[in-house]
Amino acid sequence: MSTAAGSSDDDATKPQPLTIAQLAELARVSTATVSKVVNGRAEVGPETRALVEGLIREHGYRPQRRRTAFAPLVELVFHALEGEYPTEIAKGVEQVTRRHRLAMVLSQLHHRDTPGRGWIEGVLSRRPMGVISVFSGLTAGQREQLATRGIPLVLLDPRGDPTAGVPSVGASNWNGGLLATRHLLGLGHRRIAAIAGPAFALPSRARLDGFRTALDMAGIPLDPELIGRGDFLAEGGLAEAERLLRLPGPPTAIFTCNDGQATGVYRAAHLLGLRIPHDVSVVGFDDLPAARWMNPPLTTIRQPLTEMAATATEMLLKLARGELLAQHRVELGTELVIRESTTRASES
Incomplete structure (x- = not known):
């Protein structure tokens, strides 16, 4: 049969x-x-909660009124609500939620790696159509709690492995690091420093790998002394830039793995009496709105944050409707935006 x-x-x-x-x-x-x-x-x-959650993990849970169980909102959780990065993300999510007449709930982890129990309980009580986790992750237990309730999850700009079984949207970070460094090499710079982000962040590692690849392809040995480790914040960029610019053989150019750290480089140059770009060229990564208003305007790698967020939201809503995704991992392109913070290396 x-x-x-x-x-x-x-x-x-x-x-x-x-x-x-x-x-x-x-x-x-x-x-x-x-x-x-x-x-x-x-x-x-x-104890009772753990017992019931264990049974749900073992047997699954079937809502009795699945199609009417969810509130018309999208949950958006940030690693931290600082600077322009969250604003650009929220704009992209709002573009989609407004079109679908949905609300948006924002929360932050205050720099923690994963949300606490209070957060997941709040999400389950609000019953959103889905959750977008930005530059952060959920524990395996939290992901399972969402899955058993039929609440889809999408990672945006994930800090860890983007192929770990959860749909995600990111940018071509490696290519961005390559483009930034090739730009500086094309201007004749050979002693180029990089200020990376946190070691745990996959986007930071990918950007630094692109930087290394560009140097290797140009036949320039990597000088470990010229690799700084920042925290994606201006303060970290300031500290590392001061160290780099005080070296006996300082770099003539610095690539920072985000625009925030580039702001720190600007401050360090000012404190040391150096001029950008005449004494040191600077390239950032993100192209946040403030980049064009810096003095001088910042050459940077454009990461399409608003488009990334809109894409993640569309994916989330497809999952909420029970549709299959054409791609489990979406990676949007990065591009070099040349402004006035870079110039040709001095002949001296």
Whole structure:
């Protein structure tokens, strides 16, 4: 006997996710208690909560009214709400949510790697159509809690492995580092420094790898002394730039792995009585709106943050509608934007 297209004999015997009533019977608690756990309510003891969550992980959970279970909003969580980066991201999400008449909820992790328990309970109680996590990640348990409730997750500008089973949107970071360094090489610079971001951040490592590749292709040995390690903040850029510019053989150009650190380089040059670009050329990464208003305007790599955010939101809404994604990982292009912070290397 043949089976219908798209089905198999295994489908008929595959265990089905449980309802709240069935979970309550297995846990030997009330349906109200299970409902509180499912919906992220706080008034449940930790042992009971762990028992119910374990049953949900083991058996799955089937909402009784799936199509009407979610609120018309998108949850947007940031690693930190500082500078122009979150604003550009929020613009892209808002472009899509406005078109679909959805609301947007913002939260931040205050530089933590992953959200705390209070955050996930809040998300489950709000029941959004989906979650976009920006430059941050969720624990395996938190991802599973979202999955069992049918709440899709998309990573935006992920700091870790973008192929780790969660849909994600990023930029061509390696190519951006390559473009920035080739630009400086084309201007005759040979002693070029780089100020990377945090070592844990995959985008930072990719940009630094592009920098290294450009030097290698030009036949220029990498000088470890010219590699600085920042934190994606202006303060880190300032500290590393002061160290680099005080070297006996200082760099004639500096590539920073984001615009914030480039701001720190500008401050260091000012404190040391150096002129940009005459004494040191500077290239950033991001092309945030402030880059064009810096003095001099910053040459930088444009990372299309608003477009990335809009793409991530469209992916999220497709998942919320039960549609399949054409691509699990989307990577948008970066490009060099030349302004006045770079010039030809001095002949002396």
